[in-house]
Amino acid sequence: MKYSREQLIETVSGQMPEKRWKHTLGVMQTAVKLAEKYGADPVKADLAAILHDVAKYWPVEQMKAVIEESSESNKELLQHDKQLWHSEAGFIAARKDYGVEDAEVLNAIRWHTSGREEMSLLDKVVCLADYIEPGRDFPGVHKIRELAQHSLEEALVAGFDSTISLLLTQRKVIYPLTVLSRNDLLQQLKIQSHGGL
Numbered sequence: 354m355k356y357s358r359e360q361l362i363e364t365v366s367g368q369m370p371e372k373r374w375k376h377t378l379g380v381m382q383t384a385v386k387l388a389e390k391y392g393a394d395p396v397k398a399d400l401a402a403i404l405h406d407v408a409k410y411w412p413v414e415q416m417k418a419v420i421e422e423s424s425e426s427n428k429e430l431l432q433h434d435k436q437l438w439h440s441e442a443g444f445i446a447a448r449k450d451y452g453v454e455d456a457e458v459l460n461a462i463r464w465h466t467s468g469r470e471e472m473s474l475l476d477k478v479v480c481l482a483d484y485i486e487p488g489r490d491f492p493g494v495h496k497i498r499e500l501a502q503h504s505l506e507e508a509l510v511a512g513f514d515s516t517i518s519l520l521l522t523q524r525k526v527i528y529p530l531t532v533l534s535r536n537d538l539l540q541q542l543k544i545q546s547h548g549g550l
């Protein structure tokens with residue numbers, strides 16, 4: 354890491370409006386709590402949460418350029434809604450600009466919006482914290498917070514349901530990885546409840 358936690362917070366918070374930094378503080382607090390509850394590493398959860406929206410307010414051209422130039426990025430994402438780009442750009446920036454080397458932390462930043470199949474425990478914690486941090490207020494958030502008390506997977510399915518429902522009402526294209534992620538979580542829940550049968 355190039356920066357101490359304090360330096361990181363100062364630099365990252367300077368890249369977004371106050372309201373979005375407040376959201377980030379909420380995600381940090383919630384991600385650490387979820388990590389402690391479900392057995393993920395709270396230090397990694399905190400680091401991923403600090404950085405998860407680092408690229409959110411970058412100009413679209415900057416996000417695009419960073420994704421195009423990186424050898425490890427998913428260029429296909431550029432065919433999808435711009436709203437999805439900040440996670441990939443943030444993942445690249447976390448490594449390149451902030452010196453984050455931990456693959457678990459980098460992945461949690463990368464997949465925090467879309468999810469992915471076989472989400473890691475840390476991916477789940479950060480993605481769910483993004484849905485339910487205390488500043489969030491959208492239809493269904495209370496239910497997702499309730500579900501988060503007993504199952505990461507149930508809560509995440511409900512979170513993805515809310516995103517997908519909203520996209521349907523807006524007649525927007527759904528990024529397929531979110532559907533695959535939701536299907537995979539449902540499969541995980543089925544295995545948990547039937548003991549693998």
Ligand SMILES: Nc1ncnc2c1ncn2[C@@H]1O[C@H](COP(=O)(O)OP(=O)(O)O)[C@@H](O)[C@H]1O
Pocket residue numbers: 434436437465466467483516520526527528529531532
């Ligand atoms: N699977 C998806 N397909 C298409 N668009 C999506 C998908 N998931 C999220 N989005 C879009 O990206 C936006 C930003 O998502 P996210 O970063 O999680 O939210 P926020 O900006 O509230 O932190 C959503 O409001 C939605 O418009």
